[in-house]
Amino acid sequence: MRDHTVVIGFGTKGRAALRTVCAAGLKKERVVVIDPSAKAMASAAAEGFETVSGDATRSDVLRQAEVQRAGKIIVATQRDDTAVLVVLTARQLNPTATIVAAVREEENAPLLRQSGADEVVTGASAAGRLLGLSVLTPAAGLVMENLMRQGSGLDMVERPVTKAETGHRPRDLADLVVTVVRGHRVLAYDDPAIGVLEPTDRVVAIVRGNGGNGQTPPR
Incomplete structure (x- = not known):
């Protein structure tokens, strides 16, 4: 192999x-x-x-x-x-x-x-953080648990930026972008250093269970 x-x-x-x-x-x-x-x-x-x-x-x-x-x-x-x-x-x-x-x-x-x-x-x-979150805000705890179950509803995936998305801001994308990976830097979605998305960027996004925006989750 x-x-x-x-x-x-x-x-x-x-x-x-x-x-x-x-x-x-x-x-x-x-x-x-x-x-x-x-x-x-x-x-x-x-x-x-x-x-x-x-x-x-x-x-x-x-x-x-x-x-x-x-x-x-x-x-x-x-x-x-x-x-x-x-x-x-x-x-x-x-x-x-x-x-x-x-x-x-x-x-x-x-x-x-x-x-x-x-x-x-x-x-x-x-596990402790999830327990604490579930006690304080049960709905948020359910969302986090859902995210940890790949393919069950909401998934968190890392994928490359598409050609159509290049030049746009993260919040303009159909998927909910959490983080932008640019080179060796991991930038929060609201980091002013991002500006607009570049062709070589990757995004970490919350998507529906099919991978989101027509993208196949990374292998």
């Missing part, structure tokens, strides 16, 4: 991540799942994913999944210390892949980033 997606850990987090990316259009045959549990591997295979059984902190196991050729790597291990070792080893094998990792404790997030993760999701903190 080349430019595929590798998911390390087929527990609750790994399964949820896969449901999201597959709902957005990722083909199951473009996914390799790594987990040391024979039961988890049998379940992943039954769902149509390629599997590699073993300890993902070992470079030989990662090589079996062709991590060195992967485009995206999702690290969803049960333990934070395992996640750090996995990210460090995966980054050594593949300097260019996008690596997203989940951790239980927020204090471990900086270590994940230092190890090579591009993005770190803190499970406990994210």
Whole structure:
């Protein structure tokens, strides 16, 4: 494989991540799942994913999944210390892949980033914020939960700016733009530095479950 997606850990987090990316259009045959549990591997295979059984902190196991050729790597291990070792080893094998990792404790997030993760999701903190939001403003909590369920109504997607949208302001688009990605900068929708949209910009937008504005969600 080349430019595929590798998911390390087929527990609750790994399964949820896969449901999201597959709902957005990722083909199951473009996914390799790594987990040391024979039961988890049998379940992943039954769902149509390629599997590699073993300890993902070992470079030989990662090589079996062709991590060195992967485009995206999702690290969803049960333990934070395992996640750090996995990210460090995966980054050594593949300097260019996008690596997203989940951790239980927020204090471990900086270590994940230092190890090579591009993005770190803190499970406990994210769940706590959603709980707090749901208590204070139930309707807002429902909207956030909806956004986290890809394809169920409202989705949040990142997509390139179309030719027709170039030269317009973010608020002029049919989709509700949250952020504009310009080069290495991530700009809030109301940042005066945006001005008008440029041909190479990407937007993060809230859309209907079909991808919004005729665009196919990124793979």
